[in-house]
Amino acid sequence: MLLRAELEHGAQELGRKRSGYERPVTVAVAPGLVAVAPVSPQLRADPAAVDDRAWTLTAALVGALVQAGADPDGLLAGEVDGHLALRLPGGDPELVPIAFEEQLAKVDRLRARAVVLGQLEPADLREPIGDGHPLRVAAGIAKLGGMPADPESVEQLEEALFEGAPEAVSRPHDDPDAARRVARRILQRLNGMGKWGGYHTEFVHLARGFAGNERKLAEAVGEALLDAGLLQSKPSVGQRHVFLNPRRAADVHALIERGVEPPGLRLPPA
Numbered sequence: 001m002l003l004r005a006e007l008e009h010g011a012q013e014l015g016r017k018r019s020g021y022e023r024p025v026t027v028a029v030a031p032g033l034v035a036v037a038p039v040s041p042q043l044r045a046d047p048a049a050v051d052d053r054a055w056t057l058t059a060a061l062v063g064a065l066v067q068a069g070a071d072p073d074g075l076l077a078g079e080v081d082g083h084l085a086l087r088l089p090g091g092d093p094e095l096v097p098i099a100f101e102e103q104l105a106k107v108d109r110l111r112a113r114a115v116v117l118g119q120l121e122p123a124d125l126r127e128p129i130g131d132g133h134p135l136r137v138a139a140g141i142a143k144l145g146g147m148p149a150d151p152e153s154v155e156q157l158e159e160a161l162f163e164g165a166p167e168a169v170s171r172p173h174d175d176p177d178a179a180r181r182v183a184r185r186i187l188q189r190l191n192g193m194g195k196w197g198g199y200h201t202e203f204v205h206l207a208r209g210f211a212g213n214e215r216k217l218a219e220a221v222g223e224a225l226l227d228a229g230l231l232q233s234k235p236s237v238g239q240r241h242v243f244l245n246p247r248r249a250a251d252v253h254a255l256i257e258r259g260v261e262p263p264g265l266r267l268p269p270a
Helices: 001-013 050-065 094-104 133-145 151-163 178-190 202-206 211-228 245-260
Strands: 024-032 034-037 076-080 083-087 113-116 125-126 230-235 241-245
Touching: 001 024, 001 034, 001 241, 024 050, 024 076, 024 094, 024 202, 050 083, 050 113, 050 133, 083 125, 094 113, 133 151, 178 241, 178 245, 202 211, 202 241, 211 230, 241 245
Parallel strands: 024 113
Antiparallel strands: 024 034, 034 083, 076 083, 076 125, 230 241
């Protein structure tokens, strides 16, 4: 009952502009290595199910679990009392509170703590849906020694993750249509970096890796992907950030892997 009350309090706090200042937001960890955070368990299937503050807390928790010795490749997600549960094999729960504090050191407007319990019994544990799911990316960032809740750390290491992303069935670089080739490369890059909602990027970064006329084409293609709903946008400190639309995952993957253009996508002339 005490844990449930703490989780409900934490969920309310995460909706405020400054969370946990009067009473820290609490996450819990137990042997196994099982943890629970006051965010929606729907995150496992839908990265857009949580807002930025809730995602930051979750990313920090994933980082702390890996820092405490857990295996990032064995990440499973489920629920405890209607809240997100995570389980990673191995690791020492006693090390998580200190690691969690370190993971949140650079995070503004959020105060949180990790407590160790004797037991947690999560339900419906499964792998996060999709190779590029932000939970997987967070675990990968932590595996490389980074801080999944720190945007600077993520930006420094996400290129390494992208280099290990699987090739599409039909390589985007080989597409004979210039605009579609650019669209597929943009989407492939964002998918490889896990930009599905929890993680996002500045719109201007969509043109990275393109040169000359292709750079201007990439900007126009980015607008077309937004108009078609394959990308979504959010304001962030005066900048426009974009991310892949989880509800259009099938269309995104069909375009990346086979070059299939979904209805409503109007690519600009090359």
